[in-house]
Amino acid sequence: MAMKKKPVTGMKDILPREMEIRDYAIGLIKETYRTFGFTSIETPAVEHIENLSSNQGGENEKLIFKVMKRGDKLAAAARSMAQDYSEHKEKGDFDAAQEDGADGSGRAGDVNTAGLSDSGLRYDLTLPLSRYYSNNASVLPSPFKALQMGNVWRADRPQRGRYRQFMQCDIDILGEPGIIAEIELITATTTLLGKLDFSKFTIRINDRRILKAMAAYSGFGEADYDSIFIILDKMDKIGLDGVKAELLESGYAEDSVEKYIRLFAALSPTVDGLRFISNELGEYLDENIARDLETIITSVEGVKSADFRMEFDPTLVRGMSYYTGPIFEISMDEYGGSVGGGGRYDEMIGKFTGQATPAVGFSIGFERIIMLLLENDFQVPGAEVKKAYLIEKGMPADKLCRIMELAKQEREKGIIINTSIMKKNKKFQKEKMEEEGYTEFVEFYTDREF
């Protein structure tokens, strides 16, 4: 049987040129974050299906690659599923329209396949980190500063530039309730981006509690917050008037909408804007929250080594419901979207451990950063000398040994030595190797001394 040559749908083979940049970036990330006291950790790619489906993952829970049970457990589950299906079919239960199974429920149309799977591929690194921390907290330092670099998988609709397997790169600080954690996370991330030659990017920051206070101040009910924030989140696309129109269309009280929109209109994306909102919201907002956000902004700005702006952005929402405090996002002019973000999620770890643990994390969009570096034809700095040894076919053992000895000596100096048998079309062979970055060629013939 001929085998399938292409990778599975939505995933990709990584070619040497991209891999060189990835390896360089991974090394730089580890080195940079290390100086901030972060330690690498790793969790398995496969997680319990119960954990993945625990409502911490938002929309991602609909995109899980589920792993089937094995052996007897699979047999029992499949038999039970088949019997359940037959019984319902006999009763005529399947006349009504059925769900399509894309909701992560495990019900695929008229068949309930949930029992067939006991695990799945992780869709992010945050949920596994929570499990890891609750499993290992007793042997981990406190606060615990973790660096994770690893692949995650999402069965998203395949589209250009977005893949179903991609690398995430997260730093998290667990066990530190104060803003020093936020300051360190943002400083570490911006330092890294600077080292990767990025400039003129913007860190936008907000706080989930300011978001809520602005909604409360305007007179919206708490039950409506999430729907309101989904509309607010479109600000950069549809503008203030668009947000206003959508809020009114959705049936929210006109005076609340007016009050809410006026607040945003009066705000500047600066520390002044933050002070204004703190004054304006009065008792709706603990003044420490605005002051802490100001301290984060001034501290990060104060020590910055890369060329970026930091902005207070009251329209920043961040999708995940688990955020509880400051939230932040990186945007780049040269890329029309977020290349990273994060925030404080003080309640998630407690769901595993039963004991509340403050936590804050920052994730960079590793794949987008690699894509930008590739597009900018990024050159890995300090690349080594690449030398090719072309060896005539039939080289006797003693001479071959001498060639290997030469190669050894040069390799010990860090020079890349690529040995190949000389081809008939030597010119073409050299040209191809030049494309791979080989700049020096040494030829060895069976009948010549060297």
Add this chain to the structure above:
Amino acid sequence: MAMKKKPVTGMKDILPREMEIRDYAIGLIKETYRTFGFTSIETPAVEHIENLSSNQGGENEKLIFKVMKRGDKLAAAARSMAQDYSEHKEKGDFDAAQEDGADGSGRAGDVNTAGLSDSGLRYDLTLPLSRYYSNNASVLPSPFKALQMGNVWRADRPQRGRYRQFMQCDIDILGEPGIIAEIELITATTTLLGKLDFSKFTIRINDRRILKAMAAYSGFGEADYDSIFIILDKMDKIGLDGVKAELLESGYAEDSVEKYIRLFAALSPTVDGLRFISNELGEYLDENIARDLETIITSVEGVKSADFRMEFDPTLVRGMSYYTGPIFEISMDEYGGSVGGGGRYDEMIGKFTGQATPAVGFSIGFERIIMLLLENDFQVPGAEVKKAYLIEKGMPADKLCRIMELAKQEREKGIIINTSIMKKNKKFQKEKMEEEGYTEFVEFYTDREF
């Protein structure tokens, strides 16, 4: 719902201490293999189920973690499976004893679950490399020297020290038919092991064609070779007499067994042994095969930089049926088993591409090497200065800014600075940080100048 804290069965969380060694080893592997002209590549963790089940993977095909289809395709497959089950049940097809599904057939007892899955987690890096090469050969250099480091998954019975997710580290040379490929692979691997401070290990080498010629010379039929080699493979456990007894028990002709055993008894694990066998086998073995093996041994020995032995081992079998030429394995005195191995597999790539491509690979047992380094309390060389800043709670913004500036300056020098809020029990806090390798402490108080 309380979540599950432990990783899924048979997989593990990697703690900071182990991760430090892993990161160091990964860096060293990439750096060392780079100087031999290998380039990093990566393939997706998920592969087509058809490829994984194509009989290239041997026993591993029974250990696949299968990934379920999604959406409508899953619904259709599940429905079809349920109907098939009901029909067979009505007919009473399930009275006889059933297979248990552990054979990779997809049939789990009385239910055929094969259609539910369209992909699975890779169980090695060799099959994905073949697919990768056939998919990308037109843009890859020739010969192509690939380095792969990545996780693989096998649903093995969980046991101490063996995990269901583990990292593999393979180097392969595709497109080079000559022994220069073998010499480079073995030299690269032994150079790496030397840099990791391993010594007194042994590289055992044999050739599948010598294995076969010895069996033919002794009068065994070709159909019996695989069964004979399985018995031969037990030599290190049961000895020459044990092998002889098992061969006789299995019913092979006594004179063949005698002749075969006499051959092994007469052999020394040296170049002399190789010459002896070449003479003895006469027309059963192309003399170039033994001479090539001799050249590999003398070349590798000639340039070795680590302290190891190289042995000709006529009893070395290597399990995988895809090997076609030289095969090799690393054993270590301090570890009672193989810590790596490989060989030539000239026919595998052709199964994808339809065009024969010579190939040879060497895989090191990454997890075993890490385990040995951990057991030997390996210290990562050149570790940086680790300094802790302890900051009194309530530090005003301007002073905090100055602390961050100090941290910045030290981090730029490569010093690891870990900032934390001072705890009530400062002594205990410092002791814990000392355990993490922090040797210097700087304390910042709100009411003191710094």
